[in-house]
Amino acid sequence: MDSAFAETVENAGSAEIAALPVPDHYRAAVLRRAEQTMFDGVPAAERDPAKSIHIEDVPTPEPGPGEALIAVMASSINYNTVWSALFSPVSTFAFLDRYARTGGSAARHSLPYHVIGSDLAGVVLRTGPGVRRWRPGDRVVAHCLSVELEDPEGHDDAMLDPQQRIWGYETNYGGLAELALVKANQLMPKAGHLSWAEAASSGLVNSTAYRQLVSRNGADMRQGDNILIWGAAGGLGSYATQYALAGGATPICVVSSERKAAICRDMGAEAIIDRGVENYQFWRDERTQDPREWRRFGERIRELIGGEHVDIVFEHPGRETFGASVYVARRGGAIVTCASTSGYMHEFDNRYLWMHLKRIIGSHFANYREAWQANRLIVRGRIHPTLSCAYPLSEVGTAVDDVFHNRHHGKVGVLCMSPSEDHGITDQALRSKHEHAINRFRRF
Template identity: 50%
Template sequence: MSLSDAVLSGASPEELQRAPLPRHFTAAHLRVEDEDVFRDCPEGADKDVRRTLRVGEVPMPELAPDEVLIAVMASSVNYNTVWSAKFEPLSTFRFLRHYGRQGGWAARHDQPFHVLGSDGSGVIVRVGTGVRRWRVGDHVIVSPAHVDDQEPATQSDGMLSEHQLAWGFETNYGGLAHYAVARASQLVSKPPHLTWEEGASIPVCGGTAYRMLVSDRGARMKQGDIVLIWGASGGLGAYAAQLVKNGGGIAVGVVGSESKVEIARRLGCDVVINREEIGITDDTGNDPELAIRAGKRLGAIIRSELGADPHIAFEHVGRATFGISVFVVRRGGAVVTCGSSTGYHHEFDNRYLWMKLKRIIGSHIANLQEMVECARLFERGQIAPVVSEVHPLAEVAEATRRVQLNQHIGKVGVLCLAPEPGLGVTAPELRARIGEDTLNPLRPFTPAAVR
């Protein structure tokens, strides 16, 4: 019996251990020869990720002592998959070459292919000789925080590690594949009542939103805080809205179209604003004066609904909205940011930052303890997965294209070894107690793309 067949049949740990490792496996990957595909594209050209994302065979790597090999049942698409496939702002092969220069086990990552994917859920099928807390057969989800656990800073906060990397983006052998390599320090037990695709939707967006809002290293949201959430119907925003509601805050969601208003309300937003109503476009961030005018319109709407300005702005859109976020949060408020999907170079009127004693907090992924605490909320049914559509691995380029064009809501799942959605539940009683409607808040809005 092949290893993949053993996993799919629910074989025992002993049977999984005996099954031979394949020499090659199927993976979504980039090829180094495509690195210059978009180099001569004019400014503003459509860099279609379907031109570079491939699905095919890659060689199986050797396992380091502190690593595990995971049979990936499901993964999901994140915006860093879009960046990777566009080779911007930098080619990820630069990351792999830089990492490989460390030598030793890191050298395996410098390959002419790059297996992508920063989310994953699956079954451990091999463990390195130095792995202590995990066993073959364990069901896990994978944190994207790839850190050196021997670096002193990691003992305080893994995200402060000088050598912290984003798994499947700055490292090779990520989660959009039949098999993935991860460090033992990236593993979290999969909530047993969730399906493979639901579990795979948690780490990047759920963990990131948790650190941004709840952690003492983020905005430290309190009960009653008003939180402005950009992109409240997307992956990050959908988890942010639930975390705010679950923590006793008041969520103000901004969405990009009228069709997404009800989605944001379903996810927990008390107030939902269509950004078209206040004239926000991707060009708004190019002029601080335009940002201030848009901020005044946005602030007026929030005050009319809630009687006060936001305590926190949950920011990941970047250039188009950052100046508005800085302007609109209240005196002493905080803008917490984890990304810049519309551009990294932000312009804002600094007077509204320093004179009103506001704070900008940079946040990136989550450390392992934060990821465990986040997963616990899912296991208790206090936060729900936000998978809206599921694609087979063979169609990962089309799935990523939907994220590139912002045609999705919530999280876009990808089935890797799992043959169909809905598998992987090992606690059906808990699932029944929480309820399918609670676990699938986006089901009423599921697009036709779900397969």
């Protein structure tokens, strides 16, 4: 996309954007169907996501009923993009083909390529029939929940819709591109005090942390709760830490370096465990956990919070940490899990679960209401983005590799049509009140 088009989209009014011709093609980060077996036989830890991601021109889709075409100013990297690029645990083309078999407009999602990415901040270019809330020129962010809501199960909580999918992972036309196709009920207002890159960095992780920790559908956090947060300076944990602090809880932040510990202290956390220093080894070997390390870990937690126990464990590493998480939660406490970045075959000692009446709660992204509430806190400057850096779209492979190898902290952004990280700010007054927090992860 040429710079003149991007500049017009960013600065023009609704009528001008509605009259602007939409390009036939756009640049996108794609996986190729023909390469989905390229890593067969290679252990996941040794795969190179930069080799599977390509920047290519792809045809522009037409928005159908209830859909919107977005000019993407910025996006960000989530761990589902890492999984996509590794073709692990399964190729995402299996998801696209399954979706296509449901028929109708879903059929166009099965293509020789997959446009990946589950975040965006940008401008509405076109809307399909039946879209009333949004119009060309609106500045928006998108959450990643795609639902059909033709089954009754989803009408109490849209996450229970049998046709629930994650956009850009289980659907095509994702956000790591110059244009993206979304359902209109994925859209939310962009915060005026944030740049495009900052606004794009929060959608998936902020909504996920909100449901997992705050919502009744998750842990239903209360004031005074002690919350163990794994990866507390990472993309997901950094939002959980903010929610704990904002909600009157005590976060116990587990990090992997002094730099990440410093970030947590800057956010206001006091109880911090640096695994790089304290060297917890929860596994003796590939198949055997070490309960002595669970106990040492639990003793350290109680030492940090005045002898009390953990009410809620905010879990997402999975296999590596899950046994310890179940052990350290208090009697009647909860382990709420949303991912398994270190492996999804969890093992734990069930005696500490059943005899101590603990609960394991599965939590997956968020419904529209939860995502909207989480975004509202971003818009009002109550919760802040955790962007640490942003790559151009041409270097998205490097950005994904950084997240895969945990070389990052906070969120890694991707500039799609935005020429630099400082574009997109329209409310400088609100920004000036929160400049320190907005730039926290960049400083470190």
